[in-house]
Amino acid sequence: MTELPKTRVAVVGAGFSGMSAARKLHQAGIDVRVLEARDRTGGRIWDPLLEDGRTVLLGGQWIAKKQTRMWTLGEEFGLTPFTTVRTGDMLVGTNPGAFRIPQKLPDDIELDMVISELETMAETVPVDAPWNAPNALEWDTQTLHTWIINRGGPELLRKMDNAIMGYMSLPEDVSLLHALFYTRANGGFGSLFSMGDENAHDTHVFAEGAQRITEGIYNELDNRVHLNCPVYAINQNKEGVHIEGGSFSLEAERVIVAMPPALCARLHFKPSLPAARNLLTQRTHMSGRGAKFVLMFTKPFWRENGLCGIYVSETGTVTIAIDATPDHEKWAVLAGFVSDKGSGKDLMDLTQDDRESAIIELLSSAYGEQIREYVSYHEHDWAGDDLSRGCVTVFSTSAWTSYGSALRKPVGRIHWAGTETATEFPGQMEGAVRAGERAAGEVLAKYLG
Numbered sequence: 199m200t201e202l203p204k205t206r207v208a209v210v211g212a213g214f215s216g217m218s219a220a221r222k223l224h225q226a227g228i229d230v231r232v233l234e235a236r237d238r239t240g241g242r243i244w245d246p247l248l249e250d251g252r253t254v255l256l257g258g259q260w261i262a263k264k265q266t267r268m269w270t271l272g273e274e275f276g277l278t279p280f281t282t283v284r285t286g287d288m289l290v291g292t293n294p295g296a297f298r299i300p301q302k303l304p305d306d307i308e309l310d311m312v313i314s315e316l317e318t319m320a321e322t323v324p325v326d327a328p329w330n331a332p333n334a335l336e337w338d339t340q341t342l343h344t345w346i347i348n349r350g351g352p353e354l355l356r357k358m359d360n361a362i363m364g365y366m367s368l369p370e371d372v373s374l375l376h377a378l379f380y381t382r383a384n385g386g387f388g389s390l391f392s393m394g395d396e397n398a399h400d401t402h403v404f405a406e407g408a409q410r411i412t413e414g415i416y417n418e419l420d421n422r423v424h425l426n427c428p429v430y431a432i433n434q435n436k437e438g439v440h441i442e443g444g445s446f447s448l449e450a451e452r453v454i455v456a457m458p459p460a461l462c463a464r465l466h467f468k469p470s471l472p473a474a475r476n477l478l479t480q481r482t483h484m485s486g487r488g489a490k491f492v493l494m495f496t497k498p499f500w501r502e503n504g505l506c507g508i509y510v511s512e513t514g515t516v517t518i519a520i521d522a523t524p525d526h527e528k529w530a531v532l533a534g535f536v537s538d539k540g541s542g543k544d545l546m547d548l549t550q551d552d553r554e555s556a557i558i559e560l561l562s563s564a565y566g567e568q569i570r571e572y573v574s575y576h577e578h579d580w581a582g583d584d585l586s587r588g589c590v591t592v593f594s595t596s597a598w599t600s601y602g603s604a605l606r607k608p609v610g611r612i613h614w615a616g617t618e619t620a621t622e623f624p625g626q627m628e629g630a631v632r633a634g635e636r637a638a639g640e641v642l643a644k645y646l647g
Contacts, residue, residue, distance in 0.1 A: 213241025216456030218634030235428035245407025260400030265628035291511030296564035343369035367485030376593035481597035484588025
């Protein structure tokens with residue numbers, strides 16, 4: 199077993215949260231080492247470069263100007279943001295086929311009233327302590343699905359389903375309290391339901407891929423990031439922390455664990471973690487949300503037909519596709535997601551080649567035969583990725599009110615990061631950065647006072 203050089207602070211996880219924490223410590227003069235199970239940095243952000251120079255964005259990619267930390271980091275590392283808010287009509291899938299509608303739809307009085315009602319409820323939820331909301335127990339013991347059905351029935355659920363799945367998970371999986379917390383911390387329900395305008399939750403993408411940021415931090419840390427080093431056990435005592443992997447060990451004074459709570463359950467801790475923290479990891483899980491796919495073309499041909507590039511379907515195998523073509527237009531992109539339920543699950547049982555054929559067949563009935571002129575197809579099933587097991591962390595019923603206070607609370611020399619611990623933009627790259635910097639701040643307070 200290789201014994202890595204002793205360090206003051208170890209960070210477990212080289213995603214945006216872990217790398218942001220390590221960078222803040224390094225800049226403060228604290229010796230730090232990062233342990234990462236993958237052979238790359240970035241975590242759930244993965245932007246491989248093809249041999250011909252194209253970049254494929256297979257993980258999280260969207261940001262907005264109000265996500266100031268990510269915007270600043272993009273500028274710092276020389277990345278080029280472009281907007282995915284396009285002019286033109288949207289396509290609504292009818293499986294097969296599609297019909298066109300304007301992006302700015304007529305007001306839906308019922309939907310607007312429900313969103314307003316949810317916004318009012320969310321305003322009472324403290325983002326740093328959702329369990330202290332006046333109606334926390336009532337909201338945390340029912341799912342978002344139950345609330346919507348009781349409020350407006352199946353038709354209302356149909357109107358809201360896609361947006362909810364796109365940001366959180368299946369409505370039947372999500373605690374109503376978690377939905378209220380999550381949307382308030384991410385700018386509100388209104389922003390999640392606004393597509394095609396600059397007030398939407400997601401408006402911009404870095405042409406080079408956001409993963410270039412974690413790669414830039416990797417270079418700054420100068421051999422202090424150890425890839426292919428999955429951590430299995432964290433043991434702590436009065437003197438420090440002993441971390442073990444399959445082929446290495448590391449001694450540190452403190453450790454920041456930058457992993458989703460559900461994945462923390464795979465680690466062995468000695469002494470055992472407090473019961474509330476252990477039970478929290480069992481009441482949270484990773485959302486599936488199907489696979490993400492990327493279709494690349496020589497040009498965004500749909501724009502010639504007056505389309506903005508957005509395709510949505512409430513019942514099909516593909517829930518949404520979006521024009522994610524960089525401004526330089528050296529290549530064109532449709533990025534989409536396979537549904538996490540119904541026929542989408544059947545699609546995920548196919549081989550990748552058969553799934554590709556099925557997606558092309560479906561989209562050709564919407565965009566036209568030009569879709570078959572794609573240059574390349576790429577996909578990644580994040581739920582099937584053993585080191586991620588999904589996209590966004592979901593809090594099940596009673597998770598917040600029973601165990602939520604353990605989410606960020608340090609356990610001895612162990613500190614918690616990860617986008618799930620953020621109070622602003624949780625579930626996003628922005629939240630990951632803020633959470634990592636917050637955890638680093640906790641450690642710095644111990645050393646610097």
